[in-house]
Amino acid sequence: MRKSLALPETGGYHIVRYKQRKASERKEAWRKDRNKGIGGSDMSVVLGISRFKTPYRLWLEKTGKKEPEDISGKWAVVKGNALENKLRQRFRLIHPEWQITDGTDAVLVRDDKPFMRASLDGAIHDPETGEWGVLEIKTAGSRRYGDWHDEDGDLKVPDYYLAQVTYYLAVTGWKWGIVYADLSDGNEPVELRVERDEDDIWAVERAAAQFWHFVSADIMPEFKDQTDVLTCFPEPVDDGIVDLDSDEKTVDLMRAYADVKAAAKDAKDAEDQLKQQLIVKIGGATGIEAGGYRATYKAFERGAYMVKASSGRRFAFSKPKKTSKGDK
Known part of the structure; x- marks a missing residue:
């Protein structure tokens, strides 16, 4: 050394x-x-x-x-x-x-x-x-x-x-x-x-x-x-709405956000519809498996602590890991 x-x-x-x-x-x-x-x-x-x-x-x-x-x-x-x-x-x-x-x-x-x-x-x-x-x-x-x-x-x-x-x-x-x-x-x-x-x-x-x-x-x-923004402006310093219609970059940004937001809503609506269809398929079972995926609709109970006590069924969707035949 x-x-x-x-x-x-x-x-x-x-x-x-x-x-x-x-x-x-x-x-x-x-x-x-x-x-x-x-x-x-x-x-x-x-x-x-x-x-x-x-x-x-x-x-x-x-x-x-x-x-x-x-x-x-x-x-x-x-x-x-x-x-x-x-x-x-x-x-x-x-x-x-x-x-x-x-x-x-x-x-x-x-x-x-x-x-x-x-x-x-x-x-x-x-x-x-x-x-x-x-x-x-x-x-x-x-x-x-x-x-x-x-x-x-x-x-x-x-x-x-x-x-x-x-x-x-x-x-x-x-x-x-x-x-x-x-x-x-x-x-x-x-x-x-x-x-x-x-x-x-x-x-x-x-x-x-x-x-x-x-x-x-x-x-x-x-x-x-x-x-x-929150660090510099914890609260607005101006009650007015600033007109940036002449700023092309801001216009493009607003339109892009509107498009993404609309696409997200469409995706959420489609997800909800498919979720309902899967719940109907599950019916009285705990869950179903198909195509390598698993959908469950299990019962749950939540005790009263900080929130009201509640119970019902909770939907979950996953792709479970493959297990050998000897595994349960």
Whole structure:
């Protein structure tokens, strides 16, 4: 196993190091510095591909209008923090040909665009080529397992993590990175290499610059969903109805929604009619099976708790799993 090197200053960026005595103090100093720029975990939000946060909500945080949610107590975060060093040690063990550097308590800040900041889990030095690469460590819950596989079942880096690693390559100028991830499937962590792609680099740099302009100029970005609207406008500020008949995009949106809503109603009406026909077929039985499907109309009783007591029959439709003849 090769000896670790210090985080390198390979040009194009400088390193901010947190040297407070206690780990908690270093963590707090790092947290306070997050509003000085855009970090890697922010990149999927900036690009609009995050499931957990919108650009508007991130903008509120970066402009100091709203405190970020404290997620330190969430199990996924607790688990990730607990395993990060173990996974880094494991990666170092299986790659004795490389020198692995811990990126904790340091932030890489790009010189020409200081709002671009990278907090690396680690850095990889290849002595044979002299090149450095990004090490990004992940722990994935079983519910996110599908994000790590394409339609053919082959491993892939999820888009939201690919955006993060690409952003780190943009900050450092390095050519490659490794995503090392425990997929919580009982197997060895997986290792996926990410090569620098200049088109992707341009895309994340452009998105980061645009978003940071919104922050520095205090310009609100577009809303993405209902949560953004409710956050900004808990109640209407105008009792009037805005006429947008001259806005072609809005007209198209209204018509598309009307079409989908009508189609959904037609589908619901058709479903109800078919459901009634199946209930008639069931009659006094508990259920019926045909064509690999099962329809049931079972009796139920619900005691009085928070709601009135009730009883009756409940319809259900499913495609049961095939069982062997010996199964009941």
